[in-house]
Amino acid sequence: MPLFPRWTNTVSRLSVFLLLALPAVAIGGLLIIVRSPYGTKVNRQVVQPIQFDHRHHVGDEGIDCRFCHYTVEKSPNAGIPSTQVCMSCHAQVWNKSPLLGLVREYYFKDRPIPWNSVHNLPDFVYFNHSIHVNKGVGCASCHGRIDQMAAVEQVSPLTMSWCLDCHRAPEKNLRPVEYMTSMTWKPDPGVDGEKLGADLAKLYNVHTRTSCDTCHR
Amino acid sequence: MKFALPVLADTQSVPLSAAAAPEAPADEAQFAPQRTPGEHGYGRTYWRSIEESLRGPEAIPDRGGEFAPGELDVPTGFQRRDFLQLMGASLALAGLTACTEKPVERILAYTRTPDGLAPGTPLHYATAYARDGIGTGLLVTAWEGRPTKVEGNPSHPGSKGATGPGEQALLLQLYDPSRARVLKERGAGRSWRSFRESMNLRASTWNPSGGANVHFLVEPSSSPTVQALRREILGRLPKARIHAYASAPRDNIYEGTRWAFGVPLEPHLDVERADAILSLDADFLEARSENLPATRGFAARRDPKSPAGMNRLYVVEPRLSITGGMADHRLRARSSDIEGIALGVLAQLGKTVPALSAFASGAGPALPPEAARFVKAVAKDLASKAGRSLVVAGERQSPLTHAVAHAINAGLGNVGTTVRFTEPVVDTSSGPASWQPLLEELRAGRVDTLVITANNPVTSAPADAGLAALLKKVPNVIYWGLYEDETGQLANWFIPAAHPFESWGDVRSLDGTASIVQPLISPLYGGLTEIEVLEAFVDRGELKPHDAVRATWKAKGLSADFDNAWETWLSAGVIPQTQSPFASPVLRADSLAQLAAAARPAPAGLEVNFVTDYKVFDGRWAQNAWLQELPDPVTKVVWDNVALLSEATAAKLGVKKYDPISRKFDLVTLSVDGRSVEAPALVQPGCADDAVTIQLGYGKQVVELYFEADVPRVVGFDAARIRTAGSPWFRTGLQLAPTGRTYTVVTTQTQPTAADRPVALMQTLEEFRKDPEAADHRRPEGKLKGNPLPTVQKPVDYSQQQYKWGMSVDMSRCTGCSACVVACQAENNIPVVGKEQAGKGRVMQWMRMDRYYSGTVEDPEVVNQPMLCQHCEAAPCEYVCPVNATVHSDEGLNDMVYNRCIGTRYCSNNCPYKVRRFNYLHWTADRSQVERMIYNPDVTVRARGVMEKCTYCVQRIERARIVSRLENRTIIESELLTACQQACPSNAIVFGSLNDPKSRVSQLHADPRRFDVLHELNTRPRTAYLTKLKNPNPELA
Structure with a gap:
């Protein structure tokens, strides 16, 4: 009779396996969680203090993104429109609507509307809207079909690998700048998208960088 | 069985250039052929501290390794064991944080976006700052109404784009939470309205005598609006007296x-x-x-x-x-x-x-x-x-x-x-001659109302004025100041001042050019301007400072279209055609010859010299931690002032030189005319014998918001206590005696020493002309070509990149003024650490102004060398980082990625230039909301445990890049200046792309004076230095 019965072999193999596997699964699991839609918070509607409906403004009325987010072409921030921008129309249109009561209240009290942020980058990441939109990256490329969202949600994971995917091969995501704010732009049928992207990259002198200091300072 | 060790890859097998055959690596002597042992090049030997010069390198304490004594101290109150336990527990629990929701961030948009403002893009406003009436034009950067950086206004003749450390540090003063906030009458809060009413009531006691019992003690001013107000006051109260006061009078x-x-x-x-x-x-x-x-x-x-x-x-x-x-x-x-x-x-x-x-x-x-x-x-x-x-x-x-x-x-x-x-633009008399008459009136008890707008005269005036005792006798003292300081505590009425960046006003520079002072932000603490305070003594309605300044300038009739001109003046920062015309004075030779003949030699004996402190001036910036922590350009002392004396004088008086290990300095008693003060004595090379120099502006209660508890502590000693109104600057008759006690002064002088390497080089003009290529052996393309030391790093060809960033520092121009150090601190959100931590070598400034002496202790020559990250192409820091937190960018920048850094400090250990700074403690923790407003939003605020260092202002590079790429052009040299370069008054620092042969930096890199520091290590630094040249007179050589 050996000191250890044969089944202890299984136990010892199993315990060695578990000793290695458990931390691997735990760490790997965490890495997966933060990259999962749960971790990146994509496709989750963010409730705002005022029910602003992009479906109506963009979809029905066809208002250009830049009418409200007018600094997108010249500043790092696209800019959450000031209350005055809301009031420039709604002083005339729907100026008695109870849905807009809060807007009027904030405006006349001169208090900022506390919008909830949808797209959050970490504080050590510096993103610039202007260079992207001027080099042929459309609004919808990152923000999705805003014209179909009742409450805006994040559609891209905004992880570093997602950024790098495009920075390494931007051609797939380029479009003519005149269609920048179009929600529905697609290359014309018969046009090779990749080829078009490559041509546009040349035309716009697209020069994506992947050095750390591109985004981290 | 026989084991054979695997053959390690030959590090030299990487060919450094096509022609370089593997040769035996040359030793250092080959790189410095003109160097003999003990000599650092061109026949000179450099030393950093007096101990090193007198007793050789052995006098420098052996730190037994990389870090300064105390640098690695674990914060007290925490045992290692507890720390490890907690660490283990927190690691185990850290995973759980992934299970919680991140809090939703709010975006607060404007109700009405101000004109020209795009969120995320800073605006620059021209304004001006006056110290004792002398105006300097500034451009202040503001992010959504929040000023974050001060720069010089290139179109202002008093700045020409440059600033000193004082102007740079104005920002920290703006957000200083210890500034006064409440208007007080004898300690009780009052409103501005009640102050005005009280003054109006009091006016009945002034009017009968024409204001003979009303006095004003004001800061010298060049402001046309303030001067007009002074005239108005004298019009209403003809017998009132206005005394200009400056503790450093001109x-x-x-x-x-x-x-x-x-x-x-x-x-x-x-x-x-x-x-x-x-x-x-x-x-x-x-x-x-x-x-x-x-x-x-x-x-x-x-x-x-x-x-x-x-x-x-x-x-x-x-x-x-x-x-x-x-x-x-x-x-x-x-x-x-x-x-x-x-x-x-x-x-x-x-x-x-x-x-x-x-x-x-x-x-x-x-x-x-x-x-x-x-x-x-x-x-x-x-x-x-x-x-x-x-x-x-x-x-x-x-x-x-x-x-x-x-x-x-x-x-x-x-x-x-x-x-x-x-013609002078400021009060020509602001010294004792100006305010002695006031003292006489005070002594006689003939003063009913005294309005003080000068900076804290109670402590900044010579002690024999006895102002503190005299003020107690005055029924109505009104003091207007940024801080409720010693004068504020003696005043009946204390009025908190608005910071210059919160005020409307006007100033003139010394040449007469006028500028409008425009506010960057509304008063954070409800301060008021000097214009408003003086208006309370004029019998007319109240004008807002903005309207008062406009009225002054409208009345001058400089432009037919005033509103338009006003806007132009505001945006340019100068009012054109306001320079004073040049006078053509005639020398009164005869009367002067008589005066010259009557001059008598000064009595022999020990002399005391009072100088305004380079950093805190007369004490008005004593609360400014950026300036307190700036190493003095000469003594390298931080958070203190010292009595400077020569070695011979120290020996004569029995003052010991300090102990470099404990940093204990002899405490001495300085007495003049029965008044005395205790001060640490520092033997300073280059001091005249029998002359002791002390800096004014210290000995004040400073709230140490930056370390330990927020308790006021006295910083330095108050030299004004032995200053007399009769001789405010120097006088003989000083007695100096050691007390036998010692005092710890923190200098940054013997921290990282040069370790006997030629680092900063100096030549005479003659030597340079004889052999312009002399410095050549210290750079890669020079005489060393083809034979550099091997490196494990594969050389990268940067010539195909659009930009190849590089810097050059001309040591011939550099005065060591350290404006760059503070500018860098402001631009890059660099924290302050306080005296105790500075003593442990934990100063965080990315730029270090190294000062080397050469020659004798009596008459040293000085070389100043701003030392910052060299952005080596073969960076020794990079290959020791286990987590790739410091890596090279495609354009050759040595990037520091804070979010990857785990704080091993290997990079700092391996950096030969010692330019990396480690966050030993969480310096930025517990900052109040107001203090956090100072941060540049373009730069990450670093946390504890992270390494940091100069980035060549990468945030400015990236901004300039995006602006230029939006316009489909390359970056213009003048639109991209690093913070240090922008501030430099002597244009010693030049930054740009080395791939552009026309750029100034390329030309300077090709200058014959160029050399690379520690080039023999083959780090291939991107920062090149130009040797310091001296132009001695052959007759005195």
């Missing part, structure tokens, strides 16, 4: 011109046109408001390529100043003896220059042989460069010294070329 300058020309005038130096300059204790290279243009001009002529050739600077001074460090020849002399030396130069010139013949006989006091030789050589040199020479006297010197300087300038035909005169 009276002697105006008195000197009055003696020389009969009228007080403002001298303007055109240093750039001067071939030879004699400074009589004039620290005209100190980076202060009044000196910035002079520094620009001086630096332009320290370049051998300057079309007019290199200038030559002679300095006579009692202590080693910034200007003294730049001197080609320096004469140590007690301040009291400088008048005699000036007269000696004048008499010498009188013998040869006909215009000065009246002075040939008045030889002045007999001079010691060394001084006589100096005087003779200087006089000859000045005379040979008549019309292109310049004599400057410092504000501390007697009016006669100033008059002598003017006489020499006039006699040599320098007036109109290197020096010009205009």
Whole structure:
């Protein structure tokens, strides 16, 4: 009779396996969680203090993104429109609507509307809207079909690998700048998208960088 | 069985260039062929501290490794075991944080976006700052209404784009939470309205006497609006008196011109046109408001390529100043003896220059042989460069010294070329002569109301004024100040002042150019401006400062379309055509000759010198931690002031040199006329014998918001306690005795030493002309070509990149003023650590202003070397980082990725330049909301445990890149300046792309004076230095 019965072999193999596997699964699991839609918070509607409906403004009325987010072409921030921008129309249109009561209240009290942020980058990441939109990256490329969202949600994971995917091969995501704010732009049928992207990259002198200091300072 | 070790890859097998055959690596001696053991190049040996010079490198404490003593101390109150336990537990629990929701961030949009503002893009506003009435034009960067950075206004003649450390640090003062917030009457909060009403009631007691019992003690002002208000006050209260007060008065300058020309005038130096300059204790290279243009001009002529050739600077001074460090020849002399030396130069010139013949006989006091030789050589040199020479006297010197300087300038035909005169724009009398009459009235008890807008006169005035006791007798004292300081506590009414960045106003620079001061932000703490305070004493309705300033300028009728002109003035920062016209004064040679003949030699004995502190000035910036923690350009002392004395004087008086290991300095008692003060004594190379120099502005309660508890602590000692109104700048009769006790002073001087390597190099102009390629052996493309030391890193070809960033630092221009250090601190959100942590070597400034001495302890020569990350192409820090937190960018920047850093500090260990800074503690924790407003949003605020270092202002590069790429062009050199480069008053720092052969930095990298620090390590730094050149007079060599 050996000191250890044969089944202890299984136990010892199993315990060695578990000793290695458990931390691997735990760490790997965490890495997966933060990259999962749960971790990146994509496709989750963010409730705002005022029910602003992009479906109506963009979809029905066809208002250009830049009418409200007018600094997108010249500043790092696209800019959450000031209350005055809301009031420039709604002083005339729907100026008695109870849905807009809060807007009027904030405006006349001169208090900022506390919008909830949808797209959050970490504080050590510096993103610039202007260079992207001027080099042929459309609004919808990152923000999705805003014209179909009742409450805006994040559609891209905004992880570093997602950024790098495009920075390494931007051609797939380029479009003519005149269609920048179009929600529905697609290359014309018969046009090779990749080829078009490559041509546009040349035309716009697209020069994506992947050095750390591109985004981290 | 036989084991064979695997053959390690030969590190040399990477060919460094196609031609480089693997050769035996050369030793260091080959790279420095002109170097003999113990010598650092060009026959010079450099030393950093007095111990090193006197006792050799052994005197420097052996730190037994990489980090300074105490640097690795674990914070107290926490045991290692507890720490590990907690660490384990927190690691285990850390995973759970992934299970919680991140809090939703709010975005607060404007109700109405201000004109021209795009969130995320900073705006720059032109404004101005006046210190004692002397205006400097500034451009302030504001992010969504939040000022974050101060820069000089290039179109302002008082700045020319440069700033000193003081202007840079104004921001920290703006957000200082210890600033006063409440208007008080005897300690109880009151409203502005009740103050005005109280003054109106009180007016009934002034009016019968025409205001004879009303006095004003005000800061010197050049503001047309303030001056108009002063006239209005005197119109209403004709017998009221307005006394200008400055603790560092410029009276002697105006008195000197009055003696020389009969009228007080403002001298303007055109240093750039001067071939030879004699400074009589004039620290005209100190980076202060009044000196910035002079520094620009001086630096332009320290370049051998300057079309007019290199200038030559002679300095006579009692202590080693910034200007003294730049001197080609320096004469140590007690301040009291400088008048005699000036007269000696004048008499010498009188013998040869006909215009000065009246002075040939008045030889002045007999001079010691060394001084006589100096005087003779200087006089000859000045005379040979008549019309292109310049004599400057410092504000501390007697009016006669100033008059002598003017006489020499006039006699040599320098007036109109290197020096010009205009009407003064500030009060010409702000010293004791201006406020002694007030003291008499106070003593007689004839003052009912005293309005003080000058900076804290109770502590900044000479002690024998006894202002504190006198103020207690005045029924109605009103004090307007940024802080509720000693004067504020004695006043009945305390009015919190608005910071200059919160105020409307106007100032003039010394040449008369006017600027509008416009606010960047509304008052954070409800402060009021001086204009509003003075208006309370005028019998008319209240005007807002903005309207008052507009009214002043509208009345001047400078433009038909005033509203339009006003907007232009605001955006440009200067009002055109407001310079004062140049006067053409005539020298009163005869009366001056009489005065010169009557001059008597100064009594022998120990002399005490009072100088305004380079950092905190007269104490007005004592609460400013950026300035307190800035190492003094000469002594390298932080968070303290010291009594400076020469080695011989120290030996005579029994003062021991300090112990570099414990940093204990001898505490000495300084007594003058029965008043005494205790101070640590520091033996400073280059001090005159029998002259002790102490800095004013210390000995104040400073709230140490930056470390330990937020308790007020006295920083330094109060030199004003032995200052007298009769001789506010220097006097003999000082007694100095060691107390037997010691005091810990923190200097950054012996922290990282040069370890006997040639790091900062200096040549004479002659040596340079003889062998312009001498520095060549210290750079890769020079004589070393093809034979560098091996490196494990594969060379990268950067020539195909759009940009290849590089920097050059001209040590010939650098005065060591350290404006760059503070500018970098402001731009890059660099924290302050406090005296205790600084003593442990944990100072966080990314730039280190290294100061090397060469020569003797008595008469050292100085080389200043700003040391910052060299952005080595083969960076030793990079290959030791286990997590790739420091890596190279495609354009050759040495990037630091904070979010990857795990704090091993291997990179700092492996950095030969010692330019990496580690966050040993969480310096930025517990900052209040207001303090956090100072942060530059373009730069990450680092947390504890993260390494950081100079980034070449990568945030500015990226912004400039995006702006240029939006316009489909390349970056223009002038639109991308690093923070240090922008602030530099001497244009010593140049930054740009080395791939552009036309860029200034490329040209400087090809300069024959260029060398790379520690090039023998083959780090291939992107920061190149240019050797310091000196232009000595062969007669004095």
